[in-house]
Amino acid sequence: MIEAKALDFRIGGTDILRGVDICVSKGQFFGIIGPNGSGKSTLLKLLSGIERPLAGTVEFAGRDLNAYPRKELARLLAVLQQDALPPLGYTVREVVEMGRYPYQSWLGSEKEDPAQLIDKVMEQLDLKRLSSRQVAELSGGERQRAALAKTLVQEPGVLMLDEPTTFLDIGFQLQMMDYVREWQRDNGLTVVAVLHDLNLAAQYCDRLLVLHGGRVAAVGAPAEVLVPELVEEVYGTMPIVLPHPDNGVPQILLRGRLDG
Ligand SMILES: Nc1ncnc2c1ncn2[C@@H]1O[C@H](COP(=O)(O)OP(=O)(O)OP(=O)(O)O)[C@@H](O)[C@H]1O
Numbered sequence: 590m591i592e593a594k595a596l597d598f599r600i601g602g603t604d605i606l607r608g609v610d611i612c613v614s615k616g617q618f619f620g621i622i623g624p625n626g627s628g629k630s631t632l633l634k635l636l637s638g639i640e641r642p643l644a645g646t647v648e649f650a651g652r653d654l655n656a657y658p659r660k661e662l663a664r665l666l667a668v669l670q671q672d673a674l675p676p677l678g679y680t681v682r683e684v685v686e687m688g689r690y691p692y693q694s695w696l697g698s699e700k701e702d703p704a705q706l707i708d709k710v711m712e713q714l715d716l717k718r719l720s721s722r723q724v725a726e727l728s729g730g731e732r733q734r735a736a737l738a739k740t741l742v743q744e745p746g747v748l749m750l751d752e753p754t755t756f757l758d759i760g761f762q763l764q765m766m767d768y769v770r771e772w773q774r775d776n777g778l779t780v781v782a783v784l785h786d787l788n789l790a791a792q793y794c795d796r797l798l799v800l801h802g803g804r805v806a807a808v809g810a811p812a813e814v815l816v817p818e819l820v821e822e823v824y825g826t827m828p829i830v831l832p833h834p835d836n837g838v839p840q841i842l843l844r845g846r847l848d849g
Pocket residue numbers: 600601605623624625626627628629630631632
C-alpha cells in the first residue's frame with residue numbers, strides 16, 4: 590500500500606533522515622517509534638507529502654505520491670497532526686463537516702448527502718452532545734476526538750497520526766487507540782502512527798519501525814523489536830520487558846538509575 594525507498598531529508602545542511610525504507614501493507618496498523626529528535630514527525634511528513642524528500646521515493650498503491658491530484662490524495666489519505674483544529678469561530682459539527690472537503694464540488698456540494706455518515710462518526714466518538722460547542726472551548730481530549738472525527742468522515746484508505754495520544758489521560762489514550770483500531774478492522778483502513786508510548790505501540794501495532802538518529806534501527810513485530818538490548822541502544826536506558834498477561838505482547842517497565 591505504502592512503499593518508500595531510500596528517503597533522505599536534510600535541513601540547513603544537517604541530515605535529518607538517511608536511507609529510510611518503509612513498507613506498509615494494506616490494512617496494517619504500523620507504528621513509528623524512536624527517541625526525541627530521531628526524525629519520526631519528519632518521516633510522517635515525507636510519507637504524507639507535506640514535505641518532499643531530498644532523495645528517494647514514496648509510492649501509494651504503486652503510484653508516486655506526487656502524481657496524485659490534491660483532491661484525489663485527500664480522498665485516499667487523512668493526516669491527524671498535533672493540534673490540527675482551527676482555533677476560533679467554528680463549532681464541533683462544522684469542523685467535522687470540513688473533513689468532507691475532498692468530496693465536494695467547487696460549489697461546496699456533494700452528490701450524496703454526507704449527514705448520515707457525519708452523524709455516525711460523531712455518535713461513535715461521543716461528540717453529539719458537543720455538536721454546537723465552539724472547538725476553542727473543548728478540553729484536550731475532546732479536541733483530539735473532534736480532530737479524529739474530521740479525519741474519519743474523510744473516509745480515507747490510509748490514516749496517518751502524529752502522536753495522537755499526547756496530552757490525553759490513560760482512559761482517553763486507550764479510547765483514542767480503540768477508535769482507530771475499530772476503523773482499521775471494520776473498514777480495512779491502513780494506519781501509520783508516530784507513537785511515544787512503547788507499551789501502547791506494542792498493544793496496537795502489527796509492526797514497528799524504530800528510528801534512531803534519522804536511520805532505521807529496526808523493523809518488525811513488537812516482540813521482535815521491543816527487546817531490552819535494542820531499547821537500551823536506542824533510548825539509553827535498560828528496561829525490564831515482560832509479556833502482557835492478556836495477549837503476550839511485550840510491555841516495558843522502566844528502571845530508575847538508583848533502583849534495583
Ligand atoms: N524546521 C527545522 N529546522 C531545523 N531543524 C529541524 C526542523 N524541523 C526538525 N528539525 C530537526 O530534525 C530532527 C528530527 O525532528 P523530528 O521532529 O522529525 O523528530 P521526532 O522524532 O518527531 O522528535 P520528537 O519525538 O521530539 O517529537 C530534530 O533534530 C529537529 O531538531
